[in-house]
Amino acid sequence: MSMDHGEYDFIEIEERWQKVWADKRAFEVREDPAKPKFYLLEMYPYPSGRIHMGHVRNYSIGDVIGRFKTMRGFNVLHPIGWDALGMPAENAAIKHGIHPQTWTLDNIAHMKAQLQRMGIAYDWSREVNTCLPEYYKWNQWIFLKLFERGMAYRKKSWVNWCPQCRTVLANEQAAGGECWRCASPVEQKKMDHWFLKITDYAEELLSGHAHLRKWPEHVLLMQKNWIGKSRGAYVDFAVPELGRSIRVFTTRIDTIYGATFLVLSPEHPLNRDLIAGDTEAHLQEWVAGAIAESRLRRDLGDVEKEGVDTGRTAINPFTGERIPIWIANYVLMEYGTGAIMAVPAHDERDFEFAKKYGLDIREVIEPEHPVAGTGQLFVDHGLVKNSGPWSGLRSEEAMERMAAFANDKGFGEASTTFRIRDWGISRQRYWGTPIPVIYCDKCGIQGVPYEDLPVRIPHDAEFTGEAGSPLEKVAAFVDATCPKCGGKARRETDTMDTFVDSSWYFFRYASPKEERLPFARAAADYWMPVDLYIGGVEHAILHLIYARFFTRVLRDLGLTALDEPFPHYLAQGMVTKDGSAMSKSRGNVVDPDEMIAAYGADALRLFILFAAPPEKEFAWNEDGIDGAYRFIGRVRQTFEEIRGMSRTSGESEAVLDPDSAARLRKKLHQTIKKVGEDIEKRFHLNTAISSIMEFTNTLRREKDVLKGSAEGRALLREAAGGLVLLLSPFTPHVCEEMWKTLGGEGLVFHAPWPGFDPLLAREEKATIVVEINGKMRDKFEADLGVAEDEMKAQALGLPRIRALVGDRPVRKVVCIRNKIVNIVL
Ligand SMILES: [Zn+2]
Numbered sequence: 001m002s003m004d005h006g007e008y009d010f011i012e013i014e015e016r017w018q019k020v021w022a023d024k025r026a027f028e029v030r031e032d033p034a035k036p037k038f039y040l041l042e043m044y045p046y047p048s049g050r051i052h053m054g055h056v057r058n059y060s061i062g063d064v065i066g067r068f069k070t071m072r073g074f075n076v077l078h079p080i081g082w083d084a085l086g087m088p089a090e091n092a093a094i095k096h097g098i099h100p101q102t103w104t105l106d107n108i109a110h111m112k113a114q115l116q117r118m119g120i121a122y123d124w125s126r127e128v129n130t131c132l133p134e135y136y137k138w139n140q141w142i143f144l145k146l147f148e149r150g151m152a153y154r155k156k157s158w159v160n161w162c163p164q165c166r167t168v169l170a171n172e173q174a175a176g177g178e179c180w181r182c183a184s185p186v187e188q189k190k191m192d193h194w195f196l197k198i199t200d201y202a203e204e205l206l207s208g209h210a211h212l213r214k215w216p217e218h219v220l221l222m223q224k225n226w227i228g229k230s231r232g233a234y235v236d237f238a239v240p241e242l243g244r245s246i247r248v249f250t251t252r253i254d255t256i257y258g259a260t261f262l263v264l265s266p267e268h269p270l271n272r273d274l275i276a277g278d279t280e281a282h283l284q285e286w287v288a289g290a291i292a293e294s295r296l297r298r299d300l301g302d303v304e305k306e307g308v309d310t311g312r313t314a315i316n317p318f319t320g321e322r323i324p325i326w327i328a329n330y331v332l333m334e335y336g337t338g339a340i341m342a343v344p345a346h347d348e349r350d351f352e353f354a355k356k357y358g359l360d361i362r363e364v365i366e367p368e369h370p371v372a373g374t375g376q377l378f379v380d381h382g383l384v385k386n387s388g389p390w391s392g393l394r395s396e397e398a399m400e401r402m403a404a405f406a407n408d409k410g411f412g413e414a415s416t417t418f419r420i421r422d423w424g425i426s427r428q429r430y431w432g433t434p435i436p437v438i439y440c441d442k443c444g445i446q447g448v449p450y451e452d453l454p455v456r457i458p459h460d461a462e463f464t465g466e467a468g469s470p471l472e473k474v475a476a477f478v479d480a481t482c483p484k485c486g487g488k489a490r491r492e493t494d495t496m497d498t499f500v501d502s503s504w505y506f507f508r509y510a511s512p513k514e515e516r517l518p519f520a521r522a523a524a525d526y527w528m529p530v531d532l533y534i535g536g537v538e539h540a541i542l543h544l545i546y547a548r549f550f551t552r553v554l555r556d557l558g559l560t561a562l563d564e565p566f567p568h569y570l571a572q573g574m575v576t577k578d579g580s581a582m583s584k585s586r587g588n589v590v591d592p593d594e595m596i597a598a599y600g601a602d603a604l605r606l607f608i609l610f611a612a613p614p615e616k617e618f619a620w621n622e623d624g625i626d627g628a629y630r631f632i633g634r635v636r637q638t639f640e641e642i643r644g645m646s647r648t649s650g651e652s653e654a655v656l657d658p659d660s661a662a663r664l665r666k667k668l669h670q671t672i673k674k675v676g677e678d679i680e681k682r683f684h685l686n687t688a689i690s691s692i693m694e695f696t697n698t699l700r701r702e703k704d705v706l707k708g709s710a711e712g713r714a715l716l717r718e719a720a721g722g723l724v725l726l727l728s729p730f731t732p733h734v735c736e737e738m739w740k741t742l743g744g745e746g747l748v749f750h751a752p753w754p755g756f757d758p759l760l761a762r763e764e765k766a767t768i769v770v771e772i773n774g775k776m777r778d779k780f781e782a783d784l785g786v787a788e789d790e791m792k793a794q795a796l797g798l799p800r801i802r803a804l805v806g807d808r809p810v811r812k813v814v815c816i817r818n819k820i821v822n823i824v825l
Pocket residue numbers: 162163164165166179180181182183184
């Protein structure tokens with residue numbers, strides 16, 4: 001068959017092989033203790049309606065690694081599912097009158113077809129869909145287990161409220177004071193809310209980092225800061241007039257002699273008692289105003305520091321001195337105890353506040369090695385001074401001894417606090433997992449009995465977009481029977497944060513049809529942990545911290561022995577076009593479907609993998625995909641030429657050219673080695689592809705020399721077969737086609753990855769010494785066996801040699817192959 005340069009019928013080829021894979025169930029796997037397992041996972045998509053380029057990149061990276069591992073003999077689990085609950089479905093219902101379920105399921109069907117057109121080797125028999133009751137039932141089951149243990153609890157509290165999304169947000173979803181979904185400024189609301197006790201695991205989430213050596217450093221750092229562990233001490237400051245004391249948390253008890261006032265957060269429960277009296281109205285008004293400000297902006301230090309003097313004093317237990325009590329916006333109820341001792345001489349925020357309000361500043365720490373010109377504010381550790389019996393100690397020692405002293409005297413203790421808060425999961429939305437709880441006037445909060453699970457999302461609801469959850473208006477849903485007394489009761493109408501769904505879905509793939517438990521222990525024990533997890537870094541402190549928390553929860557429920565679900569996390573870079581991230585609002589979106597229609601899935605995959613290493617940003621350009629398409633055409637053409645070679649009748653058989661054969665064989669083995677290592681060790685899929693391209697060029701060069709002999713033709717066929725195997729994880733359709741043409745056994749997907757001869761694969765280099773008039777002046781590396789002309793040219797081109805030679809005429813250049821170039825001037 002003759003073919004135009006670069007042209008091939010990719011539509012026919014790709015569709016045909018996709019059908020073969022599906023018919024043969026080629027990508028389905030089951031537990032096999034005889035084989036090493038490899039669980040490969042990309043973060044599952046939200047079914048927004050269409051696959052975008054970021055998905056294509058994410059899944060293509062995974063697919064190459066999965067196919068490669070399969071060829072290397074691993075039992076590879078590579079599943080996919082849908083993060084199918086959440087707001088956009090409900091918004092579509094409000095806007096277009098389409099039911100959230102219909103919208104979601106339609107989108108899933110569409111996106112599934114798109115993924116299949118990509119040729120990704122997913123085990124579709126394990127597809128997980130979180131909007132189906134058989135999935136979210138287990139969210140409810142896990143919730144009830146936590147509820148029984150006091151780890152899911154309801155509390156009236158200040159929560160982040162997105163006015164645009166009309167729902168509560170977790171702290172992780174409101175970081176920076178903006179809604180993670182719509183970027184609206186987040187407001188504060190006080191309401192009843194369900195929390196999960198992630199704080200119980202704060203210490204472990206932090207210490208677990210020791211096992212995450214294959215995570216990007218910056219992701220661990222983000223988590224570490226979010227968890228925010230600090231060692232310090234609690235100290236009680238008595239307020240005799242109230243018969244109470246105020247407990248503060250400090251990380252610098254060594255500075256307590258410099259504490260010149262206390263500061264309480266506006267939300268502090270003692271404020272009410274403290275501000276009773278003459279000035280009550282004025283103070284209360286101020287406090288109410290401070291509370292209304294965004295806590296997150298206050299947290300970031302994004303607000304002007306303001307406060308009021310309560311007129312009260314408290315006693316510093318170390319000095320016996322009375323110091324004023326203030327209320328100020330820069331102290332947050334969430335951290336420590338919601339009260340601090342202010343040491344303006346040694347804390348920047350306290351310093352700023354004291355300056356503004358004219359409060360005392362008292363130095364009690366001096367630098368160990370004083371430097372001239374240090375200002376009034378010294379925040380580092382140093383030597384304690386002006387502190388009675390503690391003076392002269394170093395900060396570290398003073399902290400330990402002073403905390404112990406406070407403990408002995410009964411007014412304090414050493415302690416550790418964390419910045420991370422319990423995870424608020426209540427959402428006032430329809431399209432989420434109903435929280436399985438019933439409120440009875442007589443019996444209080446009752447968990448729904450396990451046998452009544454799932455609490456289904458009722459189909460009939462009205463989507464008006466008005467405030468409040470649509471579930472509140474579905475009487476058949478709200479009206480419930482108390483499981484304890486059988487009386488009339490009210491069902492919880494809040495649904496769960498959808499991040500609950502994604503906190504354990506990776507376990508579900510191990511046994512997606514399991515009916516008695518969230519997942520079957522034996523299957524999960526075989527497959528888990530996820531050996532390689534790939535996804536965007538935007539989930540660093542959301543999904544990735546929740547999933548680590550849930551894995552520990554499941555462990556403590558006896559469902560797994562695992563601590564860490566993802567020992568290896570690859571954060572893939574962004575897809576950009578014209579210098580910015582692809583997004584609808586910027587109008588720079590490239591539709592994968594259009595690209596597949598124009599160039600084929602193989603070309604799209606190849607280009608997206610070739611253009612940048614996975615963790616780096618990838619800039620889209622259409623020339624690139626055209627180049628990938630042409631390359632595939634060239635491979636096919638070369639392959640067809642080699643396959644069609646035979647002894648030309650009438651001509652006598654030539655003798656094998658040994659140099660040409662050696663070059664080709666060597667390049668083949670080097671390429672096998674390099675591609676394998678690039679994929680396996682570094683995920684440098686881009687350099688793997690470029691070495692395959694180089695190899696293709698070698699093959700094309702040598703084929704005209706080698707085709708004359710039977711031995712040469714055999715070698716060419718061997719090399720062409722190697723090329724097909726090496727390229728198959730990247731461009732699987734066209735490689736299945738060539739594999740079949742070649743008479744390969746079964747699918748190329750199941751063919752073993754080629755081995756290499758280490759001797760042949762060795763990159764042989766020689767160090768060549770450059771002499772001028774017999775004296776060594778420089779050296780360089782060259783391929784072993786480099787030609788003399790090449791040696792001379794390289795030697796004379798070295799900058800150092802050029803400088804030394806200057807404009808003196810070169811009389812002679814003497815070469816000793818692989819060793820020396822001597823320049824005679
Ligand atoms: Zn929002």
